[in-house]
Amino acid sequence: MKVLIVGSGGREHALAWKAIHSESVTEVYVAPGNGGTSNEEGVTNVDIAAEDIDRLAIFAAEHRIDLTIIGPEVPLVRGITDKFESLNLNCFGPSREAAQLEGSKEFMKDFLCRHEIPTAVYQSFSDLGLAMKHLEGSTVPVVIKADGLAAGKGVTVAQSYSEAEKAIRECLEEKSFGEAGNKVVIEEFLEGEEASFIVLTDGKTVLPLASSQDHKTRDNQDQGPNTGGMGAYSPAPVVTAEIHERIMDQVIIPTIEGLAKEGINYCGFLYAGLMIDAEQNIKVLEFNCRFGDPETQPILMRLESDLVELCYQASKGELEQIELQWNPKVALGVVMAAGGYPDNYEKGHTIQGLPSETENLKVFHAGTQAQNNVIKTDGGRVLCVTALGKNTTEAQLNAYNCVEEINWKDCFYRTDIGYRAIERES
Numbered sequence: 365m366k367v368l369i370v371g372s373g374g375r376e377h378a379l380a381w382k383a384i385h386s387e388s389v390t391e392v393y394v395a396p397g398n399g400g401t402s403n404e405e406g407v408t409n410v411d412i413a414a415e416d417i418d419r420l421a422i423f424a425a426e427h428r429i430d431l432t433i434i435g436p437e438v439p440l441v442r443g444i445t446d447k448f449e450s451l452n453l454n455c456f457g458p459s460r461e462a463a464q465l466e467g468s469k470e471f472m473k474d475f476l477c478r479h480e481i482p483t484a485v486y487q488s489f490s491d492l493g494l495a496m497k498h499l500e501g502s503t504v505p506v507v508i509k510a511d512g513l514a515a516g517k518g519v520t521v522a523q524s525y526s527e528a529e530k531a532i533r534e535c536l537e538e539k540s541f542g543e544a545g546n547k548v549v550i551e552e553f554l555e556g557e558e559a560s561f562i563v564l565t566d567g568k569t570v571l572p573l574a575s576s577q578d579h580k581t582r583d584n585q586d587q588g589p590n591t592g593g594m595g596a597y598s599p600a601p602v603v604t605a606e607i608h609e610r611i612m613d614q615v616i617i618p619t620i621e622g623l624a625k626e627g628i629n630y631c632g633f634l635y636a637g638l639m640i641d642a643e644q645n646i647k648v649l650e651f652n653c654r655f656g657d658p659e660t661q662p663i664l665m666r667l668e669s670d671l672v673e674l675c676y677q678a679s680k681g682e683l684e685q686i687e688l689q690w691n692p693k694v695a696l697g698v699v700m701a702a703g704g705y706p707d708n709y710e711k712g713h714t715i716q717g718l719p720s721e722t723e724n725l726k727v728f729h730a731g732t733q734a735q736n737n738v739i740k741t742d743g744g745r746v747l748c749v750t751a752l753g754k755n756t757t758e759a760q761l762n763a764y765n766c767v768e769e770i771n772w773k774d775c776f777y778r779t780d781i782g783y784r785a786i787e788r789e790s
């Protein structure tokens with residue numbers, strides 16, 4: 365089987381690495397890929413941007429690609445799956461309509477309400493005056509969200525009215541997020557512990573992947589601005605067997621069935637970002653229409669089942685209800701980022717100290733580029749150093765031992781990835 369992976373991040377490096385180890389796979393292409401994918405044996409980078417849907421379709425047709433797996437949300441929300449399907453090309457990812465679960469927070473929240481799936485109380489606004497009036501009647505902290513895609517920057521957890529007002533003005537008045545900020549969702553602040561729960565589905569059969577937890581903020585102890593994710597680990601102990609069942613019953617199954625009732629078949633990865641409170645109530649924070657980044661890296665490090673086979677079956681609507689096989693170890697990934705991220709940062713610095721891969725250690729690349737035999741930084745999140753261990757404590761130790769050997773100008777990382785799980789272990 366020939367496989368095309370669309371995207372250029374750590375998630376796509378992990379997908380490509382997993383794909384090339386699949387028995388049925390002969391060749392893997394990544395468009396556009398990164399320095400890590402270009403150095404992976406059996407994997408070839410293709411110089412086409414992830415958003416260039418027309419050229420990706422031409423490439424898939426010309427190279428007789430058997431399966432295309434879409435990594436990021438932007439091409440999905442813009443309808444890459446619909447385009448591929450219209451050309452009889454096999455593609456794993458939700459349709460444009462289904463991808464609205466991530467593409468519009470208002471759509472997602474209204475959908476959850478229609479189907480009585482638990483989520484924070486909210487209201488959405490396109491009018492600045494009405495939004496401000498609503499804010500006056502809210503309590504702080506309060507959460508302000510741009511309706512559309514904003515590359516992880518559209519959410520503000522405002523601790524004060526002035527911060528909330530600023531976030532609303534940024535969307536509706538200053539248009540900082542362009543069209544994505546034409547509407548804002550103002551929502552109740554939820555307390556608890558977050559978990560990422562990702563499933564693979566063809567719209568009928570649903571296979572839950574291992575649970576994981578992501579650290580979204582830049583600084584230790586979950587402080588500082590939101591980022592795309594500074595590290596993740598799997599499994600997440602907050603998702604006990606009982607909570608796993610309830611997430612399936614209260615969130616995942618009602619979502620897939622609710623979409624089907626509205627005439628939308630959801631085929632792809634579905635990512636539920638959840639808040640679990642002290643009383644073990646589960647509420648949906650967000651949906652993503654794709655695999656998580658950096659959650660993919662630790663999750664795929666543990667997955668022993670054949671991912672490509674499963675995606676292929678699902679893309680044909682023939683997914684079978686099986687029990688996925690997992691390495692019982694814990695996997696933990698630490699993101700190494702460019703100084704300044706998530707704001708402005710420099711590119712083009714030479715990365716030193718990259719280790720070779722072992723059974724228990726893999727450095728997934730994100731914002732990197734290979735130039736001759738040198739790897740240079742080329743993005744905000746640069747690497748995700750992912751290690752296995754018998755528990756989170758050991759996985760963390762193994763990951764940071766490697767992180768400390770890697771260096772480039774102004775690189776930084778959080779030093780506490782996995783701290784909640786480690787507190788439980790000690």
Ligand code: AMP
Nearest residue numbers: 484507519551552553554580637649650
């Ligand atoms: P989202 O992109 O909607 O997942 O939001 C990004 C992050 O903001 C989440 O991972 C949470 O940490 C935080 N967040 C979003 N909505 C809420 C909420 N209602 N209450 C508390 N934190 C939230």
Ligand code: GLY
Nearest residue numbers: 578593656657658
């Ligand atoms: N790690 C969060 C996300 O993929 O959106």
